[in-house]
Amino acid sequence: MTTDLNLAAKKYATDGFVLVKGLLSKEEAASYREASHQLLARLNRDDDPTWGAATGMSATKTKLQHLHDAQFYDAAFSRLLVDPRFTDVAAAVMGVPNVQLHHTKLFVKPPENGSPFPLHQDYPFFPHTHHRVGAAIFHFDDAPEEKGCVRVIPGSHLEGPREHDPEGSFHLPDVPFESAVPQPAEAGDVLFFTYLTVHGSGVNVSDQARTTWLVQYRDPGDPPTVRTHDHSLGQGMMLRGVDPTGRSGA
Numbered sequence: 001m002t003t004d005l006n007l008a009a010k011k012y013a014t015d016g017f018v019l020v021k022g023l024l025s026k027e028e029a030a031s032y033r034e035a036s037h038q039l040l041a042r043l044n045r046d047d048d049p050t051w052g053a054a055t056g057m058s059a060t061k062t063k064l065q066h067l068h069d070a071q072f073y074d075a076a077f078s079r080l081l082v083d084p085r086f087t088d089v090a091a092a093v094m095g096v097p098n099v100q101l102h103h104t105k106l107f108v109k110p111p112e113n114g115s116p117f118p119l120h121q122d123y124p125f126f127p128h129t130h131h132r133v134g135a136a137i138f139h140f141d142d143a144p145e146e147k148g149c150v151r152v153i154p155g156s157h158l159e160g161p162r163e164h165d166p167e168g169s170f171h172l173p174d175v176p177f178e179s180a181v182p183q184p185a186e187a188g189d190v191l192f193f194t195y196l197t198v199h200g201s202g203v204n205v206s207d208q209a210r211t212t213w214l215v216q217y218r219d220p221g222d223p224p225t226v227r228t229h230d231h232s233l234g235q236g237m238m239l240r241g242v243d244p245t246g247r248s249g250a
């Protein structure tokens with residue numbers, strides 16, 4: 001499906017996010033879902049990235065499967081990173097021609113008790129000078145509300161960076177979870193949002209897994225103010241256009 005880039009850019013500027021319907025076909029999404037589950041099964045790692053602050057959001061213990069840098073394990077993910085259906089939207093919403101990789105995260109929220117994410121901005125994890133940094137969440141299966149779909153607070157990016165817990169837990173305990181609007185998505189949809197947009201997600205209480213791939217992108221002309229996330233493989237890779245600074249993301 002072709003995306004109306006002007007409309008997407010307008011919504012992103014106003015609301016801080018845009019859900020692009022059908023960026024991938026159902027067949028492609030199903031194939032990426034299969035690849036994601038196979039990859040996680042093959043690597044068989046048992047670390048769980050559930051946030052400490054997420055424990056208060058569910059009566060029972062929740063679980064999350066994840067993998068950083070899936071594109072270093074399976075070329076199908078590398079192809080998606082440079083797919084113009086994705087990169088053209090990323091460029092349009094940032095209002096720049098060049099798009100650079102920051103990092104990627106594969107998440108599977110298991111059925112019944114898939115971990116939630118407390119409300120937060122991504123900004124404090126990797127602050128940049130001009131805030132031209134965003135995320136694209138690829139949905140490889142349907143994510144209705146009961147699967148713990150992503151929620152956002154529309155327009156929250158307009159208030160800029162917020163004070164975060166100095167102890168290093170970057171959630172926003174004073175913002176009620178219910179104030180964030182659920183963004184149910186179908187397989188193939190991609191949710192784009194700025195790193196200033198307050199967002200989180202609920203518990204997966206359904207009987208099926210929720211499978212997503214989060215790609216964090218930025219304008220290469222926007223330098224980081226703090227060196228964080230340096231461990232992410234491929235950071236600085238150009239996904240669209242060129243890096244006019246010659247810094248390769250450094």
Ligand SMILES: O=C(O)CCC(=O)C(=O)O
Binds near residue numbers: 107149
């Ligand atoms: O996948 C989700 O439900 C949200 C992920 C998220 O907010 C994050 O990784 O920062």
